[in-house]
Amino acid sequence: MAHWLIKSEPSAYSWEQLVKDKKTSWTGVRNAQASANLKAMKVGDRCFFYHSNEGKEIVGIAEVVKAAYPDPTDKEGKSVTVDVKAVEPVKAFVTLAAIKAEPKLKDFGLVRQSRLSVVPVSDEQWKLIMKMSADK
Numbered sequence: 408m409a410h411w412l413i414k415s416e417p418s419a420y421s422w423e424q425l426v427k428d429k430k431t432s433w434t435g436v437r438n439a440q441a442s443a444n445l446k447a448m449k450v451g452d453r454c455f456f457y458h459s460n461e462g463k464e465i466v467g468i469a470e471v472v473k474a475a476y477p478d479p480t481d482k483e484g485k486s487v488t489v490d491v492k493a494v495e496p497v498k499a500f501v502t503l504a505a506i507k508a509e510p511k512l513k514d515f516g517l518v519r520q521s522r523l524s525v526v527p528v529s530d531e532q533w534k535l536i537m538k539m540s541a542d543k
Contacts, residue, residue, distance in 0.1 A: 410528035411444065411454040412517055413469065413491065422456050422467040422496070430472055430492035433525075434480045441525040446475045448489050455497075455528065455536065457517070463503040465536065468494045497540040511535055 413433060415421070425431055436442055448471045456467040473490035480486075506512050512535065513519075516526030528536070 409447070409449065409452045410530065410533040411448060411452060411471075412457050412465070412526045412528050413454045414457045414459040414524045416460045417458045417462060418460075422458065422493070425456065425467070425469065425491070426493045426496075428493075430490055432479075432488045432490050434478050434488045435486075436478070436488070436524055437481070437486055438523060440520070441523050442486055444523075444525040444527060445487050445489050447527075448474060450474055453494070453533075454491060455533075456493075459524075462500075464500040465497055465506075465540070466500055467496045470494050497537075499540050499542075501536055501539050505539060506536070509535065509539070 436445055450471055450473065452471040454469045455465045456469050457465050469491040471489050472492045475487040475489050477484060478486040478488040506515060507518055512532060515532050516523060520526060
């Protein structure tokens, strides 16, 4: 199982909305690298749900329930989407500031490629962030 981080502005689509909806299609990703990351996702992969711009923190864990397929919102037919479901909130939010302050996360995609909306998370990064959430 691989791990990912997916980002959304809470005013556009929040963790609370995903919990209410139970699952959603992760549409609207147009960046080539982020799209490649969507294509690499497999059913059962876990994702950190990150609130960008407002909050700037990991707030929940989602799971991929449908692998990449054509994004119906892309009129050009080049982009893909995946379906994700809410699994659980994190024990305590993990802020971008806390992530940047942790030397072991200096190579984390959220830090290195901050504009990317979908980034891979290594097993070590996943475990460390989960520990950071539990330690608060």
